[in-house]
Amino acid sequence: MPVYTRVLTRLRALRVPMRPRDTRVLKRLRDARDAHPSADRALRLTGHVLAAVLVLGALLMPNTAPGLRPDRFTRIPAEAIVGAVLLLALPRRPRVIFAALYGAALGVLTVLNLLDIGFTEYLGRGFNLVLDWGLLDDALSYVRDSMGGFVADAAAVGAVLLALLLVVVMALATVRLGDVLARHRTRAGQGALVAGTVWITCASLGLQISGLPVASDRAADTVRGQARRVVDTLRDEAAFAKEARTDPFGATPPNLLLPDLRGKDVVIAFIESYGRVAMDDPLIEPGVGRTLDSRGAALARAGYQARSGWLTSATYGGSSWLGHSTSLSGLWIDNQQRYRTATNSDRLTLTAAFRKSGAWDTVGIMPGVQKTWPEAEWYGLDTVYDSSEMGYKGPKFSWSTMPDQYALEAFERLEHGKKRKRPLMSEVILTSSHQPWAPVPEMIDWEDLGDGSVFDAIEEDGREASEVMADSTESRKEYGRSISYSVTALTEWLERYGTDDTVVVFLGDHQPIARVTGHTKNRDVPVTIVAKDPKVLRAIDDWRWTPGLRPADDAPVWKMDAFRDRFLTAYGSVRRPTKG
Template identity: 45%
Template sequence: MHRVHTTPASPASALAGLVVLLGGLTATVGLGPVAWSVGLACGVGLLGLLAAAMGRHDRPGLMPADRVTLARGLLAAAVAALVAEAATGRDAAPLRITLVALAATALVLDGVDGPVARRTGTASDFGARFDMEVDAFLILVLSLHVARTSGWWVLGIGLARYALVAATWVWPWLRAPLPRRSWARVVAAVQGVVLAVAAAEVLPDRVTLVALAVAAMLLAESFGRQVHDLRRLALRPPATDRVVTGFAFLVVWAALVLPDTVDLLTPAGLLRVPIEGLVVVVVALLLPGVARRPVAVVVGLILAALVVLRLLDMGFRVVFDRPFDVLNDWYYLGPGLGVLRDSIGGSAALAVTVGAGALLVALAVGLPASTLRVAGSVHRHRRGSARAVLALGVAWALLAVAGVQLASTSAAHQAVDAVAQVRADLADRRTFAREIGSDSFATENDGMLAGLRDKDVLLVFVESYGRVAVQGTTYAPGVDAVLDAGTRRLRAAGFSARSAFLTSPTFGAGSWLAHASLQSGLWVDSQQRYDQLMTSDRLTLSDAFRRAGWRTVSDVPADTHEWAQGQAFYHFDQMYDSRDVGYRGPTFGYASMPDQYTLAALRRLELTGSDRRPVMAEVDLVSSHHPWTPLPRMVPWARVGDGSVYAGMPEQGPSADVLFRDPERVRAAYGRSVEYSLRALVSFVADQPDPDLVLVVLGDHQPHSYVTGADPGRDVPVSIVAHDPAVLDRIAGWGWQDGLRPSPTAPVWRMDAFRDRFLTAYGR
């Protein structure tokens, strides 16, 4: 028999090799003291652990495959040194290229030590464990590096192995051996390759994040499967095994028939035959064992993604009255979390976020595990599975002939719709680019807005002020009364108003889309269109006023940070937010300050004094923003001051969690919030009448569907208020109705039509 020679473990020679490697890196890309310390510490730690393990296994030396693994470990230590160097602030291309090259070499060598061990007949548990630990260390180092640019969640990929080791201290049954799984090695290789590619920074950020997320889900599935198998071997009797298999069937069934609207989430909606499920069973019957497991995992991951999309569809239909857009709507998750935090508090919002994250992990792990179990059960019971598919297929066909719709294709429709939406979004970029470039007002300067010369013009958006606030709802009479009283009060102060409706491009949220549509004269109904518009030089109303000599102002009390687009696209001369209007009072749910204070601060900061340019200001009134509680009260304008007068008011109203237990109370609270905003605005105008003041007052969108009811449309009221009769004479041909309250027969325009008609009416 061929004798394989062992090599005595020589820590000194291995450490010397590492020093030479670090020295070479210092000469080529440059390593500082921190990098040297990290590299040497990792090398010494590796050699120390190796020596201890060899002592426990009574091994006098290293086998050939072990020497390959040791070389990989030293390369991983060098990669750690480069990661430490990059963390000090250096991120030069040579350093990054070298880091990726060393990591790639270590990954390639991972495919060498196993064949060497098998060819030389020296495969052992020691060698396998040594190989696995070096793999885990390299993955940890790479994940630490990638996490700096892609998010610290990536570090979870590197810590997964060590978390499992730590778990064995609590659950000793996790230490039990399992048969080798080729899929587990594939998943481990995927982690290394994806992290190395991410470290190279050669792919677009979004593609890199998707690849990392897929790698993380595969890793979660692999570890979850390992834990599942160990638990089953340790504790599960045969009867329980059958229960778990039955539960897996139910999970897959529910994932396939889950609807995308809350209304269809009923027992009858779930008791349908998923045609996709029958197809999956047939595929499991036909596939050989080698292919069945990876296909089952892929199907499970696809199902998990489709379930997430359908849950998002449910939420978006409630809030936005439309399904989730796969390409564009991820943006809303951040603002949505902010609204949630402002509405229910930081702790509750954190709990919701953690719960959502736990659900994602459960889906990413549970559905692949369920499809694996279903596929295995189908394969073990081939004849019974074939009969079940045949019986369900026949039952479906007979019931279909009888007019009973028992079949479900929810998952297939979801996938097809998502692909179609992505294709439509990509095509829309080209369409919208042409629309942006077509603008008859782009080069017009002479006489622009001459009909408003020397007037202060306020473009006031009242949050969630929709048609339902003035017509056809239980809360409309209260709002109508405020509008009618406001019309009378304004008339007594010398003002007149004309009103109609505009159709908003958004519903329930996304105010910035409405603002952009009104200002640009374009239909901005998606985040993609908004982002595309923000990088253009399209003429906006604020820019038109600025060209014509007005001082342009943005007053957005809901903002808590810089708004880059305010200057880069809208070209406002001055922008106010919650930080710089002097407010010292309490917050009211989402609203950082009452609308009355917003208007008082605007008057104080911009509308007083005679030696100034006329002002055009876009003002957002947000007291009528979800969750519509707590609500401030009007105070005498002379007492507004720095807002301290509002202290104690928030505590007098119901909290959001109490209010939302009763849908009728929610609707009533919405109505009262709109009443407050309109009352504050009318009082602002009438309390100190300014004959040179003009207002364009409108809603940004309808409130959420749990306030509006079904099919409310997207119309919002709009009014132009002026003291000078000549201002309203210029829009006499529009057919708008007298007063602040438009009737059901009032004209309706799309919101993007307003800019051109406004500029035309007041052009010369």
């Protein structure tokens, strides 16, 4: 049936009113087709081929960036064979409806695969349909903070349009292929039979290409994987809530918490994205290694000693709050649901243990916090300084609201340097090593920090984020520079303002993203304790940590949720459990 006649028939069946001008347009199209039959056939064939490529690509599409290789698309998808058989068996109207729904489902599946790729690149795990929608808003905020509102809005609109376009285009492609199959029903049926026989044979014999089975059920596997994540998430919620209520130190009296640190000013500092790659990568390690060695030597000259080990973080690439909460609560908090459950529980965090003891004032230095932060109470912080409360008047450095050196100087001015009746326990978050690592601040004379305006010229001369993000090698170099900067700022602050009673614990929250680490499964971050009082370090002799700021490759590796209990025990806390 000619195209012109088919279009008119469908429009009449749908009772679409036809104006004379519409009829003339269709007539011109028919005349153009009749005048150029070869071009018309080539155009229709191209449309058929593109539709088939789109459908097969969606059915075979991997959900990881390393999997996007040509050999992943050389397999036979079972879902295509089943879909073809159903399209051949259905009458016209049900066929069109089924084809549209099948194509729309393939579009949704493609969107989920793209989300998996993005989440794996940035967070080291796939997208969770239950938990991760809120993280898309966080991602938008990150882009806005790093690259500006226009880029963020354009990216958001582009992502929504792409998702809608994928669904619509896939639906149109499957409807088109359904029509082709119906017009060539006999040959299409024979082809489906042959394809099904080949698929079964390949599956039975276990035939493979590049280590992957020729007989593929990739789309079905993706659906099963997403369903499994949903079920596992729902099951985990109740089990974790019970775990959060069971606390080995939950009922410990105040006088039995941290007695061996009484009289010490304790700083617990998290360095953003400070991961094992900083000491393993041949491009990054030389610079970071020199910084750790030189700063360790400077601290030793000032009378400080250090011990370092490894912790395996509960997160990767981002979601820093999961690393913070895991290390301080003794719970494995690797997703947003667990984080909400934990922060709404009575679980005793390490920082809250200092406050509960009654022997310390507690403060949080949070330059990355730019809105209300109700978790402060769960962390046991009497006072919190966010990005708006530190007096900073200088420029942002990409996502980071202020350089670490300024944040530490503000900490000294606002809290640490003041005379007080009780020692101070502080949680400090250092953000200058947050991706995209451009521009990176530089150390200046502490006396010249002022209100931070001095950083205007440094920020202006720094590199553009887009330039660094586009190049993995440059990302690794700038990441290393940012880690060196953060470590230098913290250790210079300690050297400048620390006393005989200062104890600093600093650690990474997670490894950086895959653009820096590659697609490694390693989640280790360094952790270091620095003090002048030798009794502080003798208390952890049995930990067998490495002397200095740099943990040895074979230093002990603990899961991050083990840190709280080991720290409390090492410094004299007595277990008095609560049970859920």
